[in-house]
Amino acid sequence: MTGTDFLSLFQGVHTLLESSTAIMLARIGFMILGMLLVYLGKKGILEPLLMIPMGLGMSAVNAGVLTLSSGQQGTLFLDPLVTNQEQLFNLMQIDFLQPIYTLMFSNGLIACFVFMGIGVLLDVGYVLARPFLSMFLAICAELGTVATFPIATAMGFNANDAASISMVGGADGPMVLYTSLMLSKDLFVPIGVVAYLYLGLTYGGYPYLIKFLVPAKLRALPITEKKVIVVTSGQKLAFAVVGCTVLCLLFPVAAPLFFSLFLGVAVREAGLQYFVDFIGGPLLYGATLFLGLTLGVLCEASTILSPKVLLLLILGIIALLLSGIGGIMGGYIVYLLSGRKFNPVIGIAGVSCVPTTAKVAQKIVSEVAPNVVVLPIALGASISGVITTAILTGIYVTIIPQLKLLFPQ
Amino acid sequence: MNSSVSIALVVFTLAFVLSMLVAAMIKVVYWTVRYLSSRMENRK
Numbered sequence: 001m002t003g004t005d006f007l008s009l010f011q012g013v014h015t016l017l018e019s020s021t022a023i024m025l026a027r028i029g030f031m032i033l034g035m036l037l038v039y040l041g042k043k044g045i046l047e048p049l050l051m052i053p054m055g056l057g058m059s060a061v062n063a064g065v066l067t068l069s070s071g072q073q074g075t076l077f078l079d080p081l082v083t084n085q086e087q088l089f090n091l092m093q094i095d096f097l098q099p100i101y102t103l104m105f106s107n108g109l110i111a112c113f114v115f116m117g118i119g120v121l122l123d124v125g126y127v128l129a130r131p132f133l134s135m136f137l138a139i140c141a142e143l144g145t146v147a148t149f150p151i152a153t154a155m156g157f158n159a160n161d162a163a164s165i166s167m168v169g170g171a172d173g174p175m176v177l178y179t180s181l182m183l184s185k186d187l188f189v190p191i192g193v194v195a196y197l198y199l200g201l202t203y204g205g206y207p208y209l210i211k212f213l214v215p216a217k218l219r220a221l222p223i224t225e226k227k228v229i230v231v232t233s234g235q236k237l238a239f240a241v242v243g244c245t246v247l248c249l250l251f252p253v254a255a256p257l258f259f260s261l262f263l264g265v266a267v268r269e270a271g272l273q274y275f276v277d278f279i280g281g282p283l284l285y286g287a288t289l290f291l292g293l294t295l296g297v298l299c300e301a302s303t304i305l306s307p308k309v310l311l312l313l314i315l316g317i318i319a320l321l322l323s324g325i326g327g328i329m330g331g332y333i334v335y336l337l338s339g340r341k342f343n344p345v346i347g348i349a350g351v352s353c354v355p356t357t358a359k360v361a362q363k364i365v366s367e368v369a370p371n372v373v374v375l376p377i378a379l380g381a382s383i384s385g386v387i388t389t390a391i392l393t394g395i396y397v398t399i400i401p402q403l404k405l406l407f408p409q
Numbered sequence: 410m411n412s413s414v415s416i417a418l419v420v421f422t423l424a425f426v427l428s429m430l431v432a433a434m435i436k437v438v439y440w441t442v443r444y445l446s447s448r449m450e451n452r453k
Binding site for chain 2: 127128131132134135136138139142146147149150153154159162231232234235238239242243246247250384387388391392395396399403
């Protein structure tokens with residue numbers, strides 16, 4: 001038996017040695033990165049619910065490359081690039097994750113399921129108690145979502161791709177996936193992966209940004225509430241119904257996402273406990289599992305390897321950094337307008353990583369002033385961040401195709 | 410580059426206006442439901 005014949009028994013190794021140096025190194029790199037993500041997930045440095053299936057999927061898909069009957073290299077996980085209908089039908093019977101990808105991922109259904117789950121977990125009462133303050137902080141924290149757009153176009157991205165990568169600044173994974181699916185199908189795999197990788201980092205990175213921008217004296221500033229505002233479930237339900245209808249009316253393109261989010265809120269506030277248990281449990285966690293798994297499996301070296309990936313990594317971090325700065329700037333504006341009675345740290349919660357950024361704000365404040373509670377106001381800003389990110393998604397998805405007519409490259 | 414900065418400014422202005430409208434809508438909903446529920450309680 002010759003060396004080549006022997007190696008062909010172990011197709012993963014055979015294809016690794018047969019591929020170009022760049023692909024070989026990328027496959028090895030992704031296998032190691034996948035293991036690292038699992039480790040960081042287990043340690044709690046990155047979000048374990050996403051990172052463990054994603055990391056394992058990344059390692060497995062890059063290891064399990066084989067020579068297919070067509071003579072080309074591929075995997076038995078899924079093929080995101082197939083467009084031919086007959087070929088797709090055949091693949092649905094061969095690649096075990098192809099049905100999930102085609103019927104749930106590439107049409108945004110999985111993102112909608114996650115949004116329903118988020119809706120069930122949200123208590124919109126925090127927003128209803130202080131709507132203008134919450135929405136103001138949230139829109140300030142969208143600085144990265146807006147300012148990254150011209151930076152990305154200056155780096156050579158077209159308007160669609162620039163808008164998609166800018167959405168990372170909104171710190172909302174399903175929105176990034178949805179925007180890139182709508183605007184830049186070619187780049188949605190790397191953009192989605194970059195977004196979810198960075199979102200896991202917000203919990204670790206934002207505390208340093210807050211400490212750098214807000215002095216300890218201001219971080220310890222107490223919040224004096226004039227009166228406690230009680231919001232009934234009827235008011236929350238009315239808000240969900242009216243809010244969903246108005247936003248769908250304004251942005252039909254993002255209507256599935258608005259509907260999913262407010263469906264979760266409505267089900268919770270209507271007291272439909274069986275639905276709450278289902279959406280907040282099996283549906284949310286099932287969707288999160290398959291989201292992480294699919295994102296990991298999509299990181300196959302030959303699919304994802306593109307010179308644009310490095311630029312996307314840089315732009316993603318710029319977007320999140322600018323959004324964090326914008327949020328704290330919003331906090332400072334409210335601090336000045338309120339006669340220096342508002343803790344500017346709360347501004348970071350406008351970045352819509354519910355409830356991570358709100359918890360970050362409370363943690364940083366508690367380090368210098370254990371008795372100061374900012375969490376209720378921070379949660380209001382954080383939930384509003386979901387709404388402002390949805391608004392920006394709607395704007396980008398609606399106006400960018402129109403702009404193509406005005407500015408044909 | 411200039412056109413993309415203009416687009417970003419338009420997007421931000423639009424998002425800001427819409428966010429404030431949503432905030433106003435939230436207030437209106439809050440007060441309307443509060444008013445209606447207090448009227449219903451008074452009737453009882």
